[in-house]
Amino acid sequence: MSTGVRRRMGVEERRQQLIGVALDLFSRRSPDEVSIDEIASAAGISRPLVYHYFPGKLSLYEAALKRASEDLAARFAEPHEGPLGTRLLRVMRRYFDFVDDHGPGFSALMRGGPAVGSSTTNALIDSVRQAAYEQILTHLGVTDAPARLELVIRSWISLAESTALLWLDGRRIPRAELELQLVHDFAALAAVSAAYDEDMALLLRTMVKDEPADGPFAELVGRLMSLAS
Numbered sequence: 528m529s530t531g532v533r534r535r536m537g538v539e540e541r542r543q544q545l546i547g548v549a550l551d552l553f554s555r556r557s558p559d560e561v562s563i564d565e566i567a568s569a570a571g572i573s574r575p576l577v578y579h580y581f582p583g584k585l586s587l588y589e590a591a592l593k594r595a596s597e598d599l600a601a602r603f604a605e606p607h608e609g610p611l612g613t614r615l616l617r618v619m620r621r622y623f624d625f626v627d628d629h630g631p632g633f634s635a636l637m638r639g640g641p642a643v644g645s646s647t648t649n650a651l652i653d654s655v656r657q658a659a660y661e662q663i664l665t666h667l668g669v670t671d672a673p674a675r676l677e678l679v680i681r682s683w684i685s686l687a688e689s690t691a692l693l694w695l696d697g698r699r700i701p702r703a704e705l706e707l708q709l710v711h712d713f714a715a716l717a718a719v720s721a722a723y724d725e726d727m728a729l730l731l732r733t734m735v736k737d738e739p740a741d742g743p744f745a746e747l748v749g750r751l752m753s754l755a756s
Contacts, residue, residue, distance in 0.1 A: 542580050542590075545570055550591040553632040558588050589647045595632065596651040599625050600658035611666060611734055612710055612743035618662075619687070619706040626691045627702070634695055637688060659684050667730065675724045679716045686712055711747040 536544065548570045552561045563584055567574045581587040602621040605614050626633050636652065663680050664672055672680070687709055694705055714734070721728040738744045 538580070541572075545577060545580055545587065546590045546594055549587050550595060550629075550632070553588070553591055553635070554629040555631060557631045557635045558584075559635070563587075589651075591632075592636065592648060592651055595629060595636075596655050600655045603659045603662040605662070605666070607666060610738045610742050610744075612714070612738055612745075614666060615710045615713060616706060616743050619709050622687065623691065623694075623702055623706055626695065630695050634692060637692055656681070656684055667734070669730075673724075673726055675720045675727050676730065679713075679720050679727075683709075683713045683716055707743060707746075710743045711750075714744050714747055 545566065549561070549566050552565060552569060561584075563577055564574055566584075566587070567577045570577070577587070581590065599622075602625055603618055605618050607614075636648070660677075660680050663683075664670070667676075669676065690705055690709060694700060694702065717727065717731050717734065721731040735744050
Protein backbone atom coordinates (compact mmCIF):
# COMPACT_ATOMS: atom_id res chain seq x y z
CA MET A 528 0.00 0.00 0.00
CA SER A 529 1.41 3.38 -1.03
CA THR A 530 2.09 5.89 1.75
CA GLY A 531 2.06 8.82 -0.66
CA VAL A 532 5.59 9.82 0.36
CA ARG A 533 7.67 10.86 -2.64
CA ARG A 534 11.27 9.70 -2.77
CA ARG A 535 13.71 12.59 -2.84
CA MET A 536 16.07 12.47 -5.80
CA GLY A 537 19.80 12.96 -5.47
CA VAL A 538 21.46 15.88 -7.21
CA GLU A 539 22.74 13.95 -10.23
CA GLU A 540 19.53 11.94 -10.55
CA ARG A 541 17.49 15.16 -10.60
CA ARG A 542 19.82 16.71 -13.16
CA GLN A 543 19.44 13.69 -15.41
CA GLN A 544 15.66 13.80 -14.99
CA LEU A 545 15.55 17.45 -16.02
CA ILE A 546 17.77 16.77 -19.02
CA GLY A 547 15.45 13.95 -20.09
CA VAL A 548 12.34 16.11 -19.67
CA ALA A 549 13.92 19.00 -21.57
CA LEU A 550 15.10 16.72 -24.36
CA ASP A 551 11.59 15.30 -24.71
CA LEU A 552 10.09 18.79 -24.98
CA PHE A 553 12.82 20.01 -27.35
CA SER A 554 12.15 16.92 -29.49
CA ARG A 555 8.56 17.98 -30.06
CA ARG A 556 8.96 21.75 -30.37
CA SER A 557 11.72 24.21 -31.10
CA PRO A 558 13.77 24.95 -27.96
CA ASP A 559 12.93 28.64 -28.39
CA GLU A 560 9.27 27.77 -27.79
CA VAL A 561 9.83 25.78 -24.58
CA SER A 562 9.87 27.72 -21.31
CA ILE A 563 11.48 26.91 -18.00
CA ASP A 564 7.98 26.84 -16.50
CA GLU A 565 6.99 24.05 -18.90
CA ILE A 566 10.10 22.08 -18.07
CA ALA A 567 9.45 22.50 -14.34
CA SER A 568 5.83 21.44 -14.72
CA ALA A 569 6.72 18.38 -16.78
CA ALA A 570 9.33 17.40 -14.16
CA GLY A 571 6.90 17.94 -11.30
CA ILE A 572 9.02 20.55 -9.55
CA SER A 573 9.03 24.31 -9.08
CA ARG A 574 10.65 26.82 -11.41
CA PRO A 575 13.19 27.94 -8.74
CA LEU A 576 14.28 24.32 -8.29
CA VAL A 577 15.09 24.06 -12.00
CA TYR A 578 17.39 27.07 -11.59
CA HIS A 579 18.96 25.35 -8.59
CA TYR A 580 20.31 22.67 -10.94
CA PHE A 581 20.82 24.76 -14.09
CA PRO A 582 21.54 28.50 -14.17
CA GLY A 583 19.27 29.03 -17.17
CA LYS A 584 17.57 27.46 -20.17
CA LEU A 585 20.73 27.77 -22.25
CA SER A 586 22.73 25.57 -19.89
CA LEU A 587 19.88 23.04 -19.74
CA TYR A 588 19.60 23.09 -23.52
CA GLU A 589 23.33 22.45 -23.86
CA ALA A 590 23.10 19.53 -21.42
CA ALA A 591 20.18 18.07 -23.36
CA LEU A 592 22.07 18.65 -26.59
CA LYS A 593 25.08 16.77 -25.19
CA ARG A 594 22.92 13.74 -24.45
CA ALA A 595 21.30 13.94 -27.88
CA SER A 596 24.67 14.30 -29.63
CA GLU A 597 25.97 11.19 -27.87
CA ASP A 598 22.86 9.31 -28.96
CA LEU A 599 23.20 10.52 -32.55
CA ALA A 600 26.90 9.65 -32.71
CA ALA A 601 26.10 6.15 -31.48
CA ARG A 602 23.76 5.65 -34.45
CA PHE A 603 26.83 5.37 -36.70
CA ALA A 604 28.25 2.44 -34.75
CA GLU A 605 27.69 -0.74 -36.77
CA PRO A 606 29.17 -4.27 -36.57
CA HIS A 607 31.70 -4.92 -39.31
CA GLU A 608 29.72 -7.80 -40.74
CA GLY A 609 28.20 -8.19 -44.17
CA PRO A 610 28.43 -6.01 -47.29
CA LEU A 611 29.30 -2.34 -46.85
CA GLY A 612 26.19 -1.12 -48.66
CA THR A 613 23.92 -3.04 -46.29
CA ARG A 614 25.82 -1.72 -43.28
CA LEU A 615 25.48 1.88 -44.46
CA LEU A 616 21.77 1.37 -45.04
CA ARG A 617 21.31 0.21 -41.45
CA VAL A 618 23.23 3.28 -40.28
CA MET A 619 20.99 5.58 -42.31
CA ARG A 620 17.87 3.94 -40.90
CA ARG A 621 19.05 4.56 -37.36
CA TYR A 622 20.08 8.12 -38.29
CA PHE A 623 16.60 8.88 -39.63
CA ASP A 624 15.06 7.22 -36.56
CA PHE A 625 16.81 9.91 -34.55
CA VAL A 626 15.76 12.70 -36.92
CA ASP A 627 12.17 11.42 -36.87
CA ASP A 628 12.09 11.27 -33.07
CA HIS A 629 13.83 14.62 -32.47
CA GLY A 630 12.68 16.65 -35.48
CA PRO A 631 12.27 20.16 -34.02
CA GLY A 632 15.35 19.80 -31.82
CA PHE A 633 17.45 18.46 -34.70
CA SER A 634 16.27 21.29 -36.94
CA ALA A 635 16.92 23.92 -34.27
CA LEU A 636 20.42 22.59 -33.73
CA MET A 637 21.35 22.71 -37.41
CA ARG A 638 19.48 25.88 -38.40
CA GLY A 639 19.42 28.02 -35.31
CA GLY A 640 18.42 27.75 -31.68
CA PRO A 641 19.16 29.17 -28.24
CA ALA A 642 22.67 27.68 -28.11
CA VAL A 643 23.64 27.64 -31.76
CA GLY A 644 26.89 29.41 -32.35
CA SER A 645 28.18 28.82 -28.83
CA SER A 646 31.50 27.06 -28.44
CA THR A 647 29.77 24.23 -26.56
CA THR A 648 27.21 23.64 -29.29
CA ASN A 649 29.75 23.80 -32.08
CA ALA A 650 31.97 21.31 -30.25
CA LEU A 651 29.07 18.89 -29.81
CA ILE A 652 28.08 19.10 -33.46
CA ASP A 653 31.68 18.57 -34.50
CA SER A 654 31.95 15.57 -32.18
CA VAL A 655 29.01 13.89 -33.93
CA ARG A 656 30.51 14.55 -37.34
CA GLN A 657 33.91 13.28 -36.22
CA ALA A 658 32.39 10.13 -34.72
CA ALA A 659 30.55 9.47 -37.98
CA TYR A 660 33.73 10.10 -39.98
CA GLU A 661 35.79 7.71 -37.86
CA GLN A 662 33.13 5.02 -38.02
CA ILE A 663 33.04 5.14 -41.81
CA LEU A 664 36.82 4.91 -41.94
CA THR A 665 36.76 1.74 -39.85
CA HIS A 666 34.22 0.18 -42.20
CA LEU A 667 36.52 0.93 -45.11
CA GLY A 668 39.49 -0.52 -43.24
CA VAL A 669 41.40 2.77 -43.44
CA THR A 670 43.30 4.33 -40.55
CA ASP A 671 44.93 7.33 -42.24
CA ALA A 672 42.60 8.72 -44.89
CA PRO A 673 44.11 10.40 -47.96
CA ALA A 674 42.74 13.81 -48.87
CA ARG A 675 40.25 12.61 -51.48
CA LEU A 676 38.75 9.98 -49.21
CA GLU A 677 38.37 12.47 -46.38
CA LEU A 678 36.61 14.80 -48.81
CA VAL A 679 34.21 12.04 -49.87
CA ILE A 680 33.30 11.02 -46.32
CA ARG A 681 32.92 14.52 -44.88
CA SER A 682 30.91 15.65 -47.92
CA TRP A 683 28.62 12.66 -47.47
CA ILE A 684 28.07 13.42 -43.78
CA SER A 685 27.14 17.00 -44.67
CA LEU A 686 24.79 15.67 -47.36
CA ALA A 687 23.08 13.41 -44.83
CA GLU A 688 22.51 16.40 -42.54
CA SER A 689 21.07 18.63 -45.25
CA THR A 690 18.92 15.80 -46.63
CA ALA A 691 17.44 15.16 -43.18
CA LEU A 692 16.67 18.87 -42.71
CA LEU A 693 14.94 19.10 -46.08
CA TRP A 694 12.97 15.94 -45.34
CA LEU A 695 11.68 17.47 -42.10
CA ASP A 696 10.11 20.29 -44.14
CA GLY A 697 6.96 18.46 -45.16
CA ARG A 698 8.42 14.96 -45.52
CA ARG A 699 7.53 15.04 -49.21
CA ILE A 700 9.81 12.14 -50.14
CA PRO A 701 9.36 8.76 -48.45
CA ARG A 702 11.92 8.32 -45.74
CA ALA A 703 12.98 4.84 -46.91
CA GLU A 704 13.79 6.22 -50.36
CA LEU A 705 16.06 8.88 -48.89
CA GLU A 706 17.85 6.36 -46.68
CA LEU A 707 18.64 4.25 -49.73
CA GLN A 708 19.48 7.30 -51.84
CA LEU A 709 22.07 8.42 -49.28
CA VAL A 710 23.76 5.03 -49.48
CA HIS A 711 23.79 5.44 -53.26
CA ASP A 712 25.16 8.96 -52.81
CA PHE A 713 28.11 7.59 -50.86
CA ALA A 714 28.93 5.13 -53.64
CA ALA A 715 28.49 7.84 -56.28
CA LEU A 716 30.81 10.27 -54.47
CA ALA A 717 33.41 7.53 -54.15
CA ALA A 718 33.04 6.62 -57.83
CA VAL A 719 33.53 10.19 -59.01
CA SER A 720 36.61 10.56 -56.83
CA ALA A 721 37.92 7.22 -58.15
CA ALA A 722 37.82 8.67 -61.67
CA TYR A 723 40.51 11.15 -60.58
CA ASP A 724 42.65 9.06 -58.24
CA GLU A 725 44.05 5.54 -58.53
CA ASP A 726 44.06 4.97 -54.76
CA MET A 727 40.36 5.83 -54.66
CA ALA A 728 39.78 3.53 -57.61
CA LEU A 729 41.41 0.69 -55.69
CA LEU A 730 39.31 1.46 -52.62
CA LEU A 731 36.15 1.53 -54.74
CA ARG A 732 36.93 -1.89 -56.16
CA THR A 733 37.38 -3.18 -52.61
CA MET A 734 34.07 -1.60 -51.58
CA VAL A 735 32.03 -3.33 -54.26
CA LYS A 736 33.99 -6.61 -54.43
CA ASP A 737 31.72 -8.55 -52.07
CA GLU A 738 28.49 -6.67 -52.73
CA PRO A 739 25.59 -9.03 -53.50
CA ALA A 740 23.51 -8.69 -56.65
CA ASP A 741 20.56 -7.51 -54.59
CA GLY A 742 22.53 -5.07 -52.42
CA PRO A 743 22.23 -1.26 -52.37
CA PHE A 744 25.38 -0.66 -54.45
CA ALA A 745 24.31 -3.16 -57.12
CA GLU A 746 20.88 -1.53 -57.23
CA LEU A 747 22.51 1.82 -57.97
CA VAL A 748 24.44 0.31 -60.89
CA GLY A 749 21.21 -1.19 -62.22
CA ARG A 750 19.37 2.12 -61.99
CA LEU A 751 22.16 3.96 -63.80
CA MET A 752 22.38 1.36 -66.55
CA SER A 753 18.63 1.58 -67.12
CA LEU A 754 18.99 5.31 -67.72
CA ALA A 755 21.54 4.70 -70.44
CA SER A 756 19.50 2.06 -72.28
